[in-house]
Amino acid sequence: MSSRLAVAFCVGIACAGCGTAQTKADGFIKAGDGFAAEGRNYAAAIQYLNAIKQTPNSSSAYRKLGLAHLAAGDAGAAYRSFTKAVDLDPADIEPRLDAARLLLRAGLDDLAQVRAEQVLEREPENLDAQLIAARALAELRQTDEALARLSLATDTRKEARVLVAIAEIKDRANDTAGAERAFMDAVAADPNLVEARTTYAAFLLEADRVEEAETQLKHAYDTAPDDELTNRALAAIYLATDRPDLAEAFLQRAADRGAQTLHSSLALADFYGSQGRYDEAKAALTRMARAESADAAAAQVRLAALEYASGSREEGRRLLARVIKRHPTPEALALEERFNEAEGQN
Numbered sequence: 001m002s003s004r005l006a007v008a009f010c011v012g013i014a015c016a017g018c019g020t021a022q023t024k025a026d027g028f029i030k031a032g033d034g035f036a037a038e039g040r041n042y043a044a045a046i047q048y049l050n051a052i053k054q055t056p057n058s059s060s061a062y063r064k065l066g067l068a069h070l071a072a073g074d075a076g077a078a079y080r081s082f083t084k085a086v087d088l089d090p091a092d093i094e095p096r097l098d099a100a101r102l103l104l105r106a107g108l109d110d111l112a113q114v115r116a117e118q119v120l121e122r123e124p125e126n127l128d129a130q131l132i133a134a135r136a137l138a139e140l141r142q143t144d145e146a147l148a149r150l151s152l153a154t155d156t157r158k159e160a161r162v163l164v165a166i167a168e169i170k171d172r173a174n175d176t177a178g179a180e181r182a183f184m185d186a187v188a189a190d191p192n193l194v195e196a197r198t199t200y201a202a203f204l205l206e207a208d209r210v211e212e213a214e215t216q217l218k219h220a221y222d223t224a225p226d227d228e229l230t231n232r233a234l235a236a237i238y239l240a241t242d243r244p245d246l247a248e249a250f251l252q253r254a255a256d257r258g259a260q261t262l263h264s265s266l267a268l269a270d271f272y273g274s275q276g277r278y279d280e281a282k283a284a285l286t287r288m289a290r291a292e293s294a295d296a297a298a299a300q301v302r303l304a305a306l307e308y309a310s311g312s313r314e315e316g317r318r319l320l321a322r323v324i325k326r327h328p329t330p331e332a333l334a335l336e337e338r339f340n341e342a343e344g345q346n
Helices: 003-037 041-054 059-071 075-088 093-105 109-122 127-139 143-157 160-172 176-189 194-206 210-223 228-240 244-255 264-274 278-289 296-309 313-326 330-342
Strands: none
Touching: 003 041, 003 059, 041 059, 059 075, 059 093, 075 093, 093 109, 093 127, 109 127, 127 143, 127 160, 143 160, 160 176, 160 194, 176 194, 194 210, 194 228, 210 228, 228 244, 228 264, 244 264, 264 278, 264 296, 278 296, 296 313, 296 330, 313 330
């Protein structure tokens, strides 16, 4: 074989290998996406890790892994994955935004602002980055600067999301009248934006304007009947006003979602328990304990408490010991302490 043919042959083999690796990675990503849609976050993470093994330099795979970790409740692993994605592809703004949101949620406002500003250096008009930067500035008590940034954005965009952020920042600064005007402007700008309705409802509820808050949430429900936050908020209003019969349907609807961000299945089980419907609470917790979700360990702890309280102390102890062995959460350790106190072991 000539040297030229030999080189061509080797290059062909190498390309075929790359194609096979990418094909396998695509298959793992597709499987992971399917698991993520079902709320099976641990299974999704495994598939994304398999994809990364095939294509170690894939920024998008690391971002998906970060989102799976975040949905599973592991913020540290999520941030590490987002950071790796940024390192692999500095031009990809999405993992930077994901990292910024995570930092803001964790109260690391100065770092969140840095991440948002990094995005704005590449895309000065990026609205998500503007919102994150402004909210971070507000948390850092730079209210005027935050509002100035958002006022400029809303002048050019008239975006309802910007108006919601302005309302929240003004409310935090005790400008109640200004906050309400911004909330009303947000609802007028986009009547179908669930975020505008739900945040305005929370503002109204804080002021004990329950009927007005309920009206806003009903409008949000009409727009997005499957939205988890809307259903949870309606349930909360009905529970707070001693109307549990109305709350149940909304809790069930929120809990029907495969992928949840508000622990709605746990809330439904807690609701059953508060109503003395222990068999339904136990059934709901058992389903959760067997699921691959961030709330599985919490469900197992509650299930252990139910078993113990109903007289099955040995079973309650057994379930709790299993949780502590795998996930020694503060909640699990606190329950063990209560068991010990009840049995005079302290």
